[in-house]
Amino acid sequence: AQSVSQHNHHVILSEAASLELGCNYSYGGTVNLFWYVQYPGQHLQLLLKYFSGDPLVKGIKGFEAEFIKSKFSFNLRKPSVQWSDTAEYFCAVLFTGGGNKLTFGTGTQLKVEL
C-alpha cells in the first residue's frame, strides 16, 4: 500500500534557525504533493503544493519544498523560522489512480522558541 513517512515527529528550534522537515513516499508513479500546516486550535491550511514543473515550490509564509523524484521525497524548508511557525506540519500525497484521496504522513510537531 502507498504510504507517506515523516521521520521527524518533534522538532524544537530557536527563532531564526533554518528548518527542514522530511517527507518520503512509497510509490513509483505520478504523484501530487502537499504540505499542510495546523496551527494550535486551528484547522489544516495548505502551505504549498506540487503537481508538475519546477520541482522547487514556493508557498506561503516563506516556506518552500523540493520534489526529488529519485528519492521519493518532498522536504519542506524555511531559511529562518519565527515563533509564529509553531504548529504541526503534515505532508500529504495524492497518488494517481487513487480517486483524489490524500494519504497523510504522521505529522511533525514544530516548536519554535524565542
Next chain:
Amino acid sequence: GAVVSQHPSRVICKSGTSVKIECRSLDFQATTMFWYRQFPKKSLMLMATSNEGSKATYEQGVEKDKFLINHASLTLSTLTVTSAHPEDSSFYICSASEEGFQETQYFGPGTRLLVL
C-alpha cells in the same frame, strides 16, 4: 480563498445516541467532500469520500452503517455517527474540493466528539 466550515465544533453525547456533523463549503461548490478522523498524536485517517448526489465510498474498515454520509448539495455534506460508543470519541474533519480543481482539498476546522 476557499472556506470550509463545520458544525458543531464540539459535541458531547451519551452512548447509544446519534450525532450529526455538518460540513459546508462557504464560497465554492464542492463536488467532492471527504471525511477524516484524527486520533491524538496521529495522522488523519480517511473515512469516506462523498460526491454530490451519489453514495459515499467508504475506506476499508469503516462501517458505512455506523457512519452515515450524505452529500445532498454542492455545498453541504453531513456525517452521522449512529449509536455512538465511547470508542467513537475523536476529532472528525471534513474537506472539500472544488469542481475542476479536485486535486486540492480545503479543510474544515474539525468537530471534537466525546461520547460518554
